[in-house]
Amino acid sequence: MNEAAPMTLPAAPIDSRGILARLRESRLLLGMVFLFPAAVILLVFLTYPLGLGIWLGFTDTQIGRPGIFIGLENYEDLWTDSVFWLAVFNTILYTVVASVVKFALGLWLALILNERLPFKAFFRAIVLLPWVVPTVLSAIAFWWIYDAQFSIVSWSLIRLGIIDRPINFLGDPTLARASVIAANIWRGIPFVAITLLAGLQTISPSLYEAATLDGANGWQRFRHVTLPMLTPIIAVVMTFSVLFTFTDFQLIYVLTRGGPVNATHLMATLSFQRAIPGGHLGEGAAIAVAMIPFLLAAILFSYFGMQRRRWQQGGRD
Amino acid sequence: MANVSIRDVRKAYGATEVIHGVSIDIADGEFVVLVGPSGCGKSTLLRMIAGLEQITGGHIAIGERVVNNLPPKERDIAMVFQNYALYPHMTVSQNMAFSLRLRGAPKSEIEASVRRAAEILGLLPLLERYPRQLSGGQRQRVAMGRAIVRNPQVFLFDEPLSNLDAKLRVAMRTEIKELHQRLKTTTVYVTHDQVEAMTMADKIVVMHDGIVEQMGSPLDLYDQPDNIFVAGFIGSPSMNFLKGRVADDGSATFRAEGGAVLPLASVPEGAAGRAAVYGIRPEHIDLSDDGVPAEVTVVEPTGSEIQVFAKIGDEQITAIFRERHRFEPGATIRLAPERDQVHLFDAETGKRLGGLVQDDKQPSDRRMKSGGR
Ligand SMILES: Nc1ncnc2c1ncn2[C@@H]1O[C@H](COP(=O)(O)OP(=O)(O)OP(=O)(O)O)[C@@H](O)[C@H]1O
Ligand SMILES: [Mg+2]
Numbered sequence: 001m002n003e004a005a006p007m008t009l010p011a012a013p014i015d016s017r018g019i020l021a022r023l024r025e026s027r028l029l030l031g032m033v034f035l036f037p038a039a040v041i042l043l044v045f046l047t048y049p050l051g052l053g054i055w056l057g058f059t060d061t062q063i064g065r066p067g068i069f070i071g072l073e074n075y076e077d078l079w080t081d082s083v084f085w086l087a088v089f090n091t092i093l094y095t096v097v098a099s100v101v102k103f104a105l106g107l108w109l110a111l112i113l114n115e116r117l118p119f120k121a122f123f124r125a126i127v128l129l130p131w132v133v134p135t136v137l138s139a140i141a142f143w144w145i146y147d148a149q150f151s152i153v154s155w156s157l158i159r160l161g162i163i164d165r166p167i168n169f170l171g172d173p174t175l176a177r178a179s180v181i182a183a184n185i186w187r188g189i190p191f192v193a194i195t196l197l198a199g200l201q202t203i204s205p206s207l208y209e210a211a212t213l214d215g216a217n218g219w220q221r222f223r224h225v226t227l228p229m230l231t232p233i234i235a236v237v238m239t240f241s242v243l244f245t246f247t248d249f250q251l252i253y254v255l256t257r258g259g260p261v262n263a264t265h266l267m268a269t270l271s272f273q274r275a276i277p278g279g280h281l282g283e284g285a286a287i288a289v290a291m292i293p294f295l296l297a298a299i300l301f302s303y304f305g306m307q308r309r310r311w312q313q314g315g316r317d
Numbered sequence: 318m319a320n321v322s323i324r325d326v327r328k329a330y331g332a333t334e335v336i337h338g339v340s341i342d343i344a345d346g347e348f349v350v351l352v353g354p355s356g357c358g359k360s361t362l363l364r365m366i367a368g369l370e371q372i373t374g375g376h377i378a379i380g381e382r383v384v385n386n387l388p389p390k391e392r393d394i395a396m397v398f399q400n401y402a403l404y405p406h407m408t409v410s411q412n413m414a415f416s417l418r419l420r421g422a423p424k425s426e427i428e429a430s431v432r433r434a435a436e437i438l439g440l441l442p443l444l445e446r447y448p449r450q451l452s453g454g455q456r457q458r459v460a461m462g463r464a465i466v467r468n469p470q471v472f473l474f475d476e477p478l479s480n481l482d483a484k485l486r487v488a489m490r491t492e493i494k495e496l497h498q499r500l501k502t503t504t505v506y507v508t509h510d511q512v513e514a515m516t517m518a519d520k521i522v523v524m525h526d527g528i529v530e531q532m533g534s535p536l537d538l539y540d541q542p543d544n545i546f547v548a549g550f551i552g553s554p555s556m557n558f559l560k561g562r563v564a565d566d567g568s569a570t571f572r573a574e575g576g577a578v579l580p581l582a583s584v585p586e587g588a589a590g591r592a593a594v595y596g597i598r599p600e601h602i603d604l605s606d607d608g609v610p611a612e613v614t615v616v617e618p619t620g621s622e623i624q625v626f627a628k629i630g631d632e633q634i635t636a637i638f639r640e641r642h643r644f645e646p647g648a649t650i651r652l653a654p655e656r657d658q659v660h661l662f663d664a665e666t667g668k669r670l671g672g673l674v675q676d677d678k679q680p681s682d683r684r685m686k687s688g689g690r
Contacts, residue, residue, distance in 0.1 A: 206402035216419055
């Protein structure tokens with residue numbers, strides 16, 4: 001506001017001009033005009049639901065009954081709720097394991113795709129496939145793959161004589177956790193791989209040649225050229241990947257609905273479970289709000305992670 | 318330091334051969350410039366010396382070692398790239414230290430080498446900067462510093478000055494030359510700028526379409542071009558060429574297609590009556606009352622000299638005068654080639670016909686054609 005004031009001042013004494021002319025002079029007003037549509041969209045579709053969610057978390061609203069403000073009661077309840085804490089644990093486990101594996105496999109795939117290989121375009125298209133298929137569709141596919149009786153994995157292993165009865169993928173708590181994580185990894189790899197590939201392609205080949213002449217072997221070229229040049233993109237990709245994974249809902253909901261015995265409940269699915277089928281909108285909202293600090297932490301982490309790259313910012317010392 | 322010998326080297330990408338057998342001998346401490354038009358294979362040849370490209374045929378030796386199958390890091394060479402290829406995430410000193418660090422040299426030695434190179438190149442105040450924070454000329458110097466630090470047997474430069482502005486280019490040219498005089502490291506320098514080649518080289522190798530057209534000292538190439546290509550490539554502005562026939566009436570003259578009669582110092586053996594190309598450099602044309610009439614089209618004074626574009630019949634001709642004559646476009650002037658500076662080339666093969674008359678050396682031992690061994 002302060003900065004804009006001097007710009008509008010010169011226009012003020014000349015009142016004889018039309019309002020349109022003055023509008024054109026004023027950067028502040030003009031800026032507001034242009035900002036308006038975007039601001040409305042943000043307010044209606046982002047700020048309002050978010051605000052409503054936060055507000056609901058402080059009430060005991062149920063479906064069909066408006067609630068009253070009850071302060072932190074929902075959060076106090078959650079604090080002693082073992083299912084909630086299990087969901088927090090599950091979410092963190094799910095996010096950490098899936099993200100780490102997605103990063104490792106995605107980077108590996110990107111490095112392979114960046115090499116000269118035959119049918120490059122074909123392979124790149126294939127890699128994108130899991131990302132293009134709607135989540136629910138791929139979740140249903142995985143549902144079949146993990147089916148207690150008709151699982152193709154079990155069938156193959158039995159045929160090969162490695163096991164003698166079907167694996168109960170989604171029935172056993174540990175197996176169920178591993179299964180949903182695997183499905184999430186499958187789905188998330190393309191995003192990581194393709195984005196990192198785009199990053200790899202911006203690295204000038206002459207840097208590798210210079211490093212080769214400087215005596216670097218393959219690993220040293222990766223360590224001293226590829227990795228540092230890729231760090232900024234890795235930071236962005238992994239931030240998004242972590243956010244997507246942390247808030248994942250569809251895969252879990254289709255595959256396990258949080259079961260068995262809540263072993264695969266994530267915060268997002270638990271929040272939905274409590275709010276809609278369970279009817280306790282307030283409590284569900286409180287769980288959702290509890291995700292915010294984690295997400296903020298992830299964003300801040302990558303923000304500061306990216307800030308330290310001084311070499312990218314030219315000009316100043 | 319070492320000599321480099323390139324023997325009948327070929328390079329093919331798939332089925333297309335882009336270097337067709339090149340042989341060059343580079344003496345220990347020599348500064349050799351590879352020059353030629355774009356796409357003639359200079360970079361490819363340099364990269365084969367560096368080990369960045371496979372050698373399809375022939376062999377390259379550095380010192381006494383044939384390096385065909387040695388990986389780049391064992392060839393003991395350093396290369397300066399056209400785009401410098403500095404590591405953007407490393408400071409100037411880290412950039413220069415990188416190769417020594419990989420080699421596992423002790424810290425004190427690395428520091429000493431980097432400081433020494435930085436001192437030579439005037440980089441001491443910039444050691445902690447990142448490449449982004451440097452000007453083009455400074456980056457260029459860092460790239461050279463990175464090469465110097467390694468104390469290699471051979472320096473390779475691939476058009477290192479082409480990203481700099483004209484003034485800086487001239488300054489860096491001198492700097493590189495000075496550096497070479499100081500370090501006396503064998504150097505192979507690629508450029509497409511013949512002025513750069515003329516001013517820097519001990520020996521120039523003129524390449525064209527994957528072969529060596531001619532090599533020799535800058536003045537050799539200027540005085541005794543082997544063929545039309547070299548004659549036109551070396552020298553700025555380039556040599557004038559007029560098509561026509563050598564007179565067969567016993568007079569030492571050349572009859573151009575437009576009818577103009579031009580003087581020769583003598584008729585080379587067997588050249589009388591032959592279809593030929595008459596070559597004369599712009600700086601070897603004088604004004605004279607008995608000269609060939611030509612119509613001035615454009616006059617370009619540069620202060621130190623005047624460049625005149627004129628027409629003899631239909632042929633465009635360029636002349637340079639150091640004296641401040643007055644020329645008017647449209648006026649007719651009389652141009653007289655200095656007869657002992659005339660070059661004659663065969664009209665079909667483009668090869669030189671005879672030597673310059675003033676020149677009493679054997680032309681044949683000056684001419685070192687590729688694959689001529
Ligand atoms: N990787 C490649 N595959 C196929 N042909 C190539 C390849 N690299 C270079 N060439 C061809 O080899 C020839 C020589 O290329 P080179 O880069 O050596 O030219 P140059 O003399 O350095 O030219 P410039 O002055 O433009 O750098 C060119 O005709 C080019 O098209
Ligand atoms: Mg080149």
